[in-house]
Amino acid sequence: MKNSKIYFLLILVIFGGLTLSLCYIQALEGTVNISAKVEGCGNGIIEGGEQCDADGSNGPCPATCSTSCTTNSCGGGGGGGGGTYIPPLVVTQVIFSGRAYPKSTVTLLKDAQIAATTIAGSDANFSITLSGLSGGNYIFSVYSEDNKGIRSSLLTFPVSVTSGATTKVSGIFISPTIAVDKSEVKRGDNIAIFGQSAPQADIVVSVNSEEEFFDKTISDKEGIYLYNFDTTVLDYGSHNTKSKASIGNQLISSWSYLVSFKVGTKTVVVEPTKAPAKGDMNNDNRVNLVDFSITAYWYKRSSPPATVDLNSDGKIDLVDFSIMAYYWTG
């Protein structure tokens, strides 16, 4: 009996103390609201990590949204006996397929924001299915990252998506990645131009000077290519190089990013970098909505920071946004 009393008093003291500490904390913080509502899947709100949320309608097929708030992939079912007729599920989706680089990460952007990523096979083929779309015009873009983490240029294609239909976009061939081993090369020395594409692809390398030089090489079974360019033919000064790939004259990629180097009197070796050449304001190795928003903040304002003023003309205008849009990664 005595023990029971002690326990009771102990509990009272603990909860009394807790209540007092609660009041103390509330007095200190003063701004936090009490909310007992537990958010999560099934509340009709799409939250972090959820692809969809149809409130009480979440469930297995034919519902479009699963109980774990991921988009259901409801394929057509097989035939069966008699019974209730279940109308075929109307799914609006786009299937993308094409070639990148062996085992590379392929990123798909929907209206310039990352919608999906996948890993290409060892033959460089990839396929991405994107569902949960509305009918309308979309601008999709794809890019890939090579084995050194260097990104390709964006390949962009407008697609008119029909509600309730599957749209297929095939024959995508992502442009090669490109890098050089020197930021400055002594005239007459070689500069290595390298990158990755699909295996056994014909790679055209262009070196742009007053005169444009073209040459060809072939990527190996890993898709890697290397071309040593003799700079004897180049004048002193700045030059650009770019590359594109083709397979059997049927699949032809677009041009890679332009990479610049200088021909001078000395040689400066450089390591390839993952960072976008321009447009990454917050140094997260991406050019996306955050960078756009930082630039938008300075649009038409005086004295913008040098990191935001991409063409160094002392103002933020359409040109800065255009430069950023070229190096976009999503």
Place this chain on the structure above:
Amino acid sequence: MQNSKLQFKIQNYFIGVLIAFLLLTFTRPVFAAELFFEAKNREFTQGEEFLVSIFLNSLEESINAAEGRVLFPENLLEMKEIRDGNSIITFWIERPKIEQLGIIGFSGIIPGGYQETKGFLLSVVFRAKASGNGAIEIRDAKVLLNDGEGTSTDVKISNFQFSIFKEAPISQTPILEIKDTDPPEYFKPEIAQSPEIFDGKYFLVFATQDKGSGIDHYEVCEGSKKKCVIAESPYLLQNQKLDQQIFVKAVDKSGNERVIMLPPQKPLPWYKNYAILAILIIIGLFVAGVILRKILWQRFIKSR
């Protein structure tokens, strides 16, 4: 001698005129882009509403940025509505809006570039106010190449000539009403921090598209869905502790909404979380009640 000089001069003039004629006849300026209007009709009745759309043709070169000003005679036309749903512009720097009487400004980008013959930019619904002839024009147009340098390209502009009659014209085309029941596209707002803006304070960025009627506005609700404000990206967060959830609401012009919830980035420790404390207190009171009841019951038994 003078005759031969005169003959030489006439020959030179003749050659000059011939070259100029050939140049004018057989060479046309090369435009990498064209901005043009499209409408179902060019003749309207006074009081009639009509839709004029602006398109971009950039088949020659990939372009990634465009801006301009649409000028219309405000003595003849009244602007009723601007529609930008389904536009090829992915991010508006300046969403199309009336800058001043008779002038609509727009500015935006297409990351990755666009190279097609007919890319929809925006459309405007006008009401014919008075009879007369007029033109809707595009001025200060700038279209930039997707070349990493923001190179400006020549733009051909085809203005829109129209006539407004007092009597009914031969045919009247009703404006297509947008039946939009879909919410704006799913999007992922992001909390960021940069020394370049808002003195390094946390801010929120967000953007999405609406393929039907277009985005009308965004709302940000910090802590509770009941405390919302109309906001633009980038939005300076009021709660810099980031210990509360944030709701971002995208509303289209038909009133459809898409609400995205961002969980607290720096949630409160459990002892500062009032929900957990309230649950603990309720459990504690329940346990205390059970024990108290037991004690009282034992006393009651003993007293008997």
